Amino acid sequence: MNTLTNVSFKNLTKTEQVVMIINSGKELLTRNEKGYNIHLYLLADFFVEVWFESNTKKIVKVEPVDKDSIARNYKKINELVKQLIRD
Numbered sequence: 001m002n003t004l005t006n007v008s009f010k011n012l013t014k015t016e017q018v019v020m021i022i023n024s025g026k027e028l029l030t031r032n033e034k035g036y037n038i039h040l041y042l043l044a045d046f047f048v049e050v051w052f053e054s055n056t057k058k059i060v061k062v063e064p065v066d067k068d069s070i071a072r073n074y075k076k077i078n079e080l081v082k083q084l085i086r087d
Contacts, residue, residue: 003044004020004043005046006046006064009044009048014059014062017048017062018050018062024043025042027039029076031073035053035054036054037052038050039052047064048062048063049065
């Protein structure tokens, strides 16, 4: 079986990406931004955001994100890392 990479994930259709996330991803955190509920998943060795419209729950975007974006947008990650370092 081929290893899933960020590039091969991007080449899938949105439906295939969502099925892959449901079957193999691990949901880590969520955030809200400008009418969207955004869920962060770990899939293979990269991170993916799934954007839902808040009012319709429709998936409007699925995209891999880098660690810098995660650090900026998910403050709970920063708090968790600090807690782990203290413990």
